[in-house]
Amino acid sequence: MAYVITQRCCNDASCVSECPVDCIRPTPDQPEFATTEMLYIDPDTCIDCGACVDACPVEAIYPEDDLTASLARFRDINAAYFERHPLESNFEPIVAPQRPPKELGRLRVAIVGAGPAACYAADELMRRCDVEVEMFDRLPTPWGLVRAGVAPDHPGTKTVSGMFESAFRREAFQYYLNVEVGTHISHEELLQHHHAVIYAVGAASDRHMNIPGEDLPGSHSATEFVAWYNGHPDYAERQFDLSGERAVIVGNGNVALDVARVLTVGPDELAKTDIADHALDALRRSNIREVVVLGRRGPLQAAYTSPEFLALAHLKGVDVVVDEAELELDPASQALLDDPDVEPSLRLKYTLAEEYAAGRRDPANKRIVFRYLASPTALTGDERVEGIEFVANELVEEGGQLVARATDRTDRLDASLVLRSIGYRGEPVAGLPFDERRAVVPNEHGRVLGEDGVPLPGVYVSGWIKRGPRGVIGSNRIDSEETVEQLVSDFIAGKLATPQGDRDALKALVAQRQADLVDRAGWKSIDQAEKSAGKSAGRPRVKFTTREDLLKAARG
């Protein structure tokens, strides 16, 4: 019997180094790691020891005999990876990371943001150094997109916060929640109190379609909708009109799939999760029967990952619909698929689309309909969104990529809700340079670069503000390790100025500026109150969704 990695693999590779027979691939030092959808276990080499299970922060690994029907296919998905990439031993010697010598004293680092990139950076710093880490977030709660982004029906993915929680129990780590850098404390003040500041602020905004009608009521970004159903306090008051029968989602990444599921699965299923109560109430009253997911390129170029696409097949009461005619491939895509060396994950994406096209449908079910090669040109309606017009695309090669080019064929759909799910976008950070085109802070391996291209002493970035909004939760681990590596080597090289203020001075300063600071005890109170409300309702937690309620809970 072998172990099998399944759908919610977070790619943080914690399992790789734990495997005594080195049978998990790709490893972070292999080129395939940058693009892989998930990690895989070689069934022929696995010795069934279970070490990877304990290391996995999101409970994604199962003994093959314990796979449920919805996960059974991952046995073949794991094996297929090794048919394409036969296991070879990785004889690269493991180089232990450099530790700062004792005489340099204790390193002090401020981390701005409390999402996965921030947490992986804090965890890595505490593993490597004698360090004091102070983590700032403008919300009264930590975990960033793990709390406000991961879909409520993916509870396993959220378990990564448990790993951070236990790493952050040490006094070396302090929470400064409900503290906004730029309002309560400036960038300069952070630098005065620390050797270094790491900005891990994510990508808080979203991209626009720039088409007529985009600002009509009924047109929203998926990021707002996600924040609303996840109980983000800045979005609790938002209203989404779910009175019509059809919603259209523009873009077909994993966020689009999250939103499509939340709009179609039964509210009774969602009632078992930590979805915000206001969203659950609205979804109970929803009339939406069909969600159309509009991708601008073909089924082979779809941005969703195959594990997430596969998971749709197991939704109760929902048909996944693909029109067979949409699966006809252009010559370049066909050649990709016909290549005997095609990545199994790419072939699987197409196979699944074929299966959905051939699948049986039940008229009583709700539907998620995938349309490909279609770009919106306008949202129509007088007072609010009533429909969406789009143009059919063809694929053309440009710069080594297949990109969408509009044809003269047009179409339209009635819809009362349109959610654009075309990617997050980073926002400028006060006091730091910003690359407007890529919407990231310019950096070299995490060292922030000034206008002259020279690193700014003591300033670093990690996560989506460093590399752009792509990758799953665990992708931030390798990214943050890289940033921490630069920071620690700058500390060892004497490039970081000694802080003028210590931990007590910082505490006093913040307390003066923000009476409602939420510290470790405050967050613990919130967490316990939410979990205990959840326990009596048979849910993981019932979230507080306004700042007032969160702060009241923090005060205990």
Ligand code: NAP
């Ligand atoms: P994404 O994966 O980058 O997908 C964006 C989608 O928008 C693509 O289909 C893209 O098409 C399309 N698009 C971009 N500009 C467009 C335009 N002007 N008109 C029409 N379509 C346009 O982004 P995401 O879904 O926001 O996800 C962000 C990251 O989080 C991804 O790495 C994702 O895998 C990850 N995530 C993972 C999970 C999970 O594992 N369950 C859940 C949520 C998010 P093109 O491909 O043609 O550019």
